[in-house]
Amino acid sequence: MVRPVIYLLCLIFLILAVQQGIARHPFHHPGGAEQLHASHTPQGTFLETIAFWQQQLKEKMVPLVRDARTTHNVVPLLAALMIAFGYGVLHAAGPGHGKVVTMSYVLSRNASMGSGLLFGTLIAFSHGFSAVICVLAIRYIIQKGFFGTFETISHTTQIVSFSLIALIGLGILLKSGYSLFGMAGQGARSYKIKPAESKKAFVPWAVAIGLVPCPAVVMVLLFCLSMNMLSLGILLAGFISLGMACTISTVVVVVIMGKDLSLTRFPEKRIKTVEGLLGMGSGIAVMALGLLFLGAVIA
Amino acid sequence: MKHRISLCAGVVCIALFLFAPSAWPHPHVFLDATARMVFDNKGLAGFRIQWVFDEMFSSMIILDFDKNGTGRFDPPEMARLQKDAFMNLRDLDFFTHIKIDGKAFKISSVSDFTAEIRDGTVVYRFFVPCHVPASGSFREVKLSLYDQSYYHSVTLGKDPVTYENNRLYDVTQRIETNKNEAYYYDQIYPEEITLRFRKKNG
Numbered sequence A: 001m002v003r004p005v006i007y008l009l010c011l012i013f014l015i016l017a018v019q020q021g022i023a024r025h026p027f028h029h030p031g032g033a034e035q036l037h038a039s040h041t042p043q044g045t046f047l048e049t050i051a052f053w054q055q056q057l058k059e060k061m062v063p064l065v066r067d068a069r070t071t072h073n074v075v076p077l078l079a080a081l082m083i084a085f086g087y088g089v090l091h092a093a094g095p096g097h098g099k100v101v102t103m104s105y106v107l108s109r110n111a112s113m114g115s116g117l118l119f120g121t122l123i124a125f126s127h128g129f130s131a132v133i134c135v136l137a138i139r140y141i142i143q144k145g146f147f148g149t150f151e152t153i154s155h156t157t158q159i160v161s162f163s164l165i166a167l168i169g170l171g172i173l174l175k176s177g178y179s180l181f182g183m184a185g186q187g188a189r190s191y192k193i194k195p196a197e198s199k200k201a202f203v204p205w206a207v208a209i210g211l212v213p214c215p216a217v218v219m220v221l222l223f224c225l226s227m228n229m230l231s232l233g234i235l236l237a238g239f240i241s242l243g244m245a246c247t248i249s250t251v252v253v254v255v256i257m258g259k260d261l262s263l264t265r266f267p268e269k270r271i272k273t274v275e276g277l278l279g280m281g282s283g284i285a286v287m288a289l290g291l292l293f294l295g296a297v298i299a
Numbered sequence B: 001m002k003h004r005i006s007l008c009a010g011v012v013c014i015a016l017f018l019f020a021p022s023a024w025p026h027p028h029v030f031l032d033a034t035a036r037m038v039f040d041n042k043g044l045a046g047f048r049i050q051w052v053f054d055e056m057f058s059s060m061i062i063l064d065f066d067k068n069g070t071g072r073f074d075p076p077e078m079a080r081l082q083k084d085a086f087m088n089l090r091d092l093d094f095f096t097h098i099k100i101d102g103k104a105f106k107i108s109s110v111s112d113f114t115a116e117i118r119d120g121t122v123v124y125r126f127f128v129p130c131h132v133p134a135s136g137s138f139r140e141v142k143l144s145l146y147d148q149s150y151y152h153s154v155t156l157g158k159d160p161v162t163y164e165n166n167r168l169y170d171v172t173q174r175i176e177t178n179k180n181e182a183y184y185y186d187q188i189y190p191e192e193i194t195l196r197f198r199k200k201n202g
Helices: A002-017 A046-071 A074-093 A099-109 A113-142 A146-182 A195-209 A215-226 A230-263 A268-298 B002-019 B055-065 B075-085 B087-095
Strands: B029-039 B043-053 B096-100 B103-105 B111-118 B121-133 B139-145 B152-164 B169-177 B191-199
Touching (some): A046 A074, A046 A230, A046 B029, A046 B055, A046 B152, A074 A215, A074 A230, A099 A146, A099 A195, A099 A268, A113 A146, A113 A195, A113 A215, A146 A195, A146 A215, A146 A268, A215 A230, A215 B055, A230 A268, B029 B055, B029 B139, B029 B191, B043 B096, B055 B111, B055 B121, B075 B087, B075 B111, B096 B121, B152 B191
Parallel strands (some): B029 B152
Antiparallel strands (some): B029 B043, B043 B121, B096 B139, B111 B121, B169 B191
């Protein structure tokens, strides 16, 4: 049990540590044979690498969608869905997608594995399908151009979502602070939150965090719409969301395993204190992030 | 051993928390960029930039701006496209970052904007005026093409640098990753084109 966890943790450390790119191009004179085509070079930082592979997958998806349309064959369709899934996995590995908020939720609420996974999955599907709703609304209800309209919708949802994230941070901070200091005299009470209770509580929060429509899904859907393939577009959006959910869930699994492994070494009294401090720290971080992004969007 | 595992797990939790990238845009649009170095009889006149967008983003532009579905942008469509889907990039310096002899050069305007649909992709072309008089000694101009917000991932396309009217000058170029000026939370290193030129027989 312990060995796979260590391997997983090491892998994540390695991924986080990959920051060095490689200088690729020596001096050369114009007209010389050596020219750069950087988009064919998968070396670089972690973000550059996942951006490169996202570009590759996007490029692969285009002809497959066309093939699915012209041949009505299931093979390109399945391949496109698999690529959409992979694209979602990589896409969520980049910045955003509620990973920090999900981690904070897991750390602060003593969430069960199931609750954490559901929380992350809900964020991913909310992020993906808010994009679907946004595209359909602009296309069939508002009937305006996507440029400008999408920006306006995205701007509004960002304000709502980031405000809610700041509020969630405040809530986590207050709740963790209360359980740490306010409940100090009630040592007999269990520190575990009942999973059923936490699930009910987090559903609206997860939906709110994922409210900002994912531009990647928007573009895939618009591409399908340009070929009159709305249902395939929605299917691809679903698979991209599933991929994003997998990445967020991996983070949840690692965090919960790491947290459980760490806390088993402390006596219960200490666990409460450590959890309280972790929760307060998470709350402050989430609130700060929410306010920071809110400020940037408003500015 | 168990203490070490706990410590390791704890550190990973903290590392994940601290290093988790921020909730901000990441590449959603991919474009290949190339630059044509344009010279006149005084020296460097500027850069003719070309962007080739990915097909998915292109389909978004085509849906929005090729209203009559002719497969090309008519003059009114082009004018609207320029206003709504190009000039809005002024705040991002049209993804064009220039240094002349080590000093940053702020782009004040661009000209000759055109857009076309080529094999399902949208291609933008425009000219960035940047006058650098040539002399007997080498002048150095650095050009980087990137979106600092990283909403667009800009990579140099095939044959990224070409020349126009450069017969009067000795010209050398270098293309390399600039490791000193990372952008987007210090995560992305731009590709930098270093152009050095002087008058021939100088």
